[in-house]
Amino acid sequence: MKKYNVAVIGVGAVGIEMLRVLKQRNFPVNELRVFARSARDIEVDGEIYSVKPITPDGFGGIDIALFAGTEGEKGAAVTYAAEAVKKGAVVIDNGADFRMDLQVPLVVPEVNAADVKSHKGIIANPNCSTIQMVVALNPIHKKAGIKRIIVTTLQAASGAGKGAVEQLKEETSLIAQGGFNNVHVGAVNKSMPQQLAYNVFPHIGSFAEGDYTNEEWKLVKETHKIMHAPKLKISATTVRVPVRTGHSESVYIETDKYISVNKVREIFSKSPGVILMDDPNHNIYPMPKDVEGRDEVFVGRIRQDAFVKNGLWLWVVADNLRKGAATNAVQIAEELIK
Numbered sequence: 001m002k003k004y005n006v007a008v009i010g011v012g013a014v015g016i017e018m019l020r021v022l023k024q025r026n027f028p029v030n031e032l033r034v035f036a037r038s039a040r041d042i043e044v045d046g047e048i049y050s051v052k053p054i055t056p057d058g059f060g061g062i063d064i065a066l067f068a069g070t071e072g073e074k075g076a077a078v079t080y081a082a083e084a085v086k087k088g089a090v091v092i093d094n095g096a097d098f099r100m101d102l103q104v105p106l107v108v109p110e111v112n113a114a115d116v117k118s119h120k121g122i123i124a125n126p127n128c129s130t131i132q133m134v135v136a137l138n139p140i141h142k143k144a145g146i147k148r149i150i151v152t153t154l155q156a157a158s159g160a161g162k163g164a165v166e167q168l169k170e171e172t173s174l175i176a177q178g179g180f181n182n183v184h185v186g187a188v189n190k191s192m193p194q195q196l197a198y199n200v201f202p203h204i205g206s207f208a209e210g211d212y213t214n215e216e217w218k219l220v221k222e223t224h225k226i227m228h229a230p231k232l233k234i235s236a237t238t239v240r241v242p243v244r245t246g247h248s249e250s251v252y253i254e255t256d257k258y259i260s261v262n263k264v265r266e267i268f269s270k271s272p273g274v275i276l277m278d279d280p281n282h283n284i285y286p287m288p289k290d291v292e293g294r295d296e297v298f299v300g301r302i303r304q305d306a307f308v309k310n311g312l313w314l315w316v317v318a319d320n321l322r323k324g325a326a327t328n329a330v331q332i333a334e335e336l337i338k
Ligand SMILES: NC(=O)c1ccc[n+]([C@@H]2O[C@H](COP(=O)([O-])OP(=O)(O)OC[C@H]3O[C@@H](n4cnc5c(N)ncnc54)[C@H](OP(=O)(O)O)[C@@H]3O)[C@@H](O)[C@H]2O)c1
Pocket: 009, 010, 011, 012, 013, 014, 015, 035, 036, 037, 038, 054, 067, 068, 069, 070, 071, 074, 075, 076, 079, 094, 095, 096, 126, 127, 128, 158, 159, 160, 161, 162, 163, 320, 321, 324, 325
């Protein structure tokens, strides 16, 4: 079997998971290079990885570059992705920098694997909350045609990176020492705009058009692109909750054709990447604490709307660092080498 030279850029919340997923899925790696801003050795599951400072020359001979550095003008992908492509690598980027670029496919393999083929050097990995939503909704869309989505997300701290997890831990410990409200003021770690311990806040990303946040617009625009459904009506509210890892979503959909709850359950039980966990009489429904470390999207609480015949409610949970980031990126790499 052919083996590939792979680079992982960034060893934060997603990058560490990327190293883990490459190994767990037996990705055919010949040489592995790990880059970040600064050099050090890191240990992941008992294995030591030597992290090198990133430089443009570091991409020579690399076949696949998995970017999990920070986003934006000075971020890893904007600074180094073009250089990696010039040197012959295909870049799979976890950040938002290229997702809406018409030249860049935005891929969730369970939904639009074929789009990988149209890449011109860069493939984008969608936002974590988008990935889990489209994995769950696409099978229903194919059967009954979805025309409306209203989603409220409950997103874990790790979705905002390792600094946010540190903030949650520090605030929780300050509360245990006797503080309660406003521990954020005294905390050293301030990766998020508000206190997260013993709190929730409807503010992920920055406020943008129409007073929606850019995280909310990602759910709209990325879903349009991935599902090839530019007219789908989508409204989102994204909320940060004091969970370490695992995003939950309360999703309302309206379909063109009527579809029963039983039929939806049957579809989910056969859909790739989806696990049906829906037995309310036995208190069975997905929760973030149970899906940490898992690669699938879990769906439960499937109900017909009490007032709208073609309206359905779903509860969708997935590990934001695995299916929401690293696993999806490695699955894209697997499509690439097929
Ligand atoms: N967390 C999630 O659930 C999630 C889900 C989907 C997508 N994403 C996206 O994935 C990316 C990584 O997120 P994260 O949560 O892992 O962030 P993170 O925990 O903050 O880690 C960022 C990592 O990137 C490295 N880095 C930053 N700027 C760099 C640069 N210019 N060159 C090279 N390396 C650089 C950092 O290096 P040092 O360690 O040396 O500082 C660090 O290792 C982001 O674009 C994020 O939006 C995250």
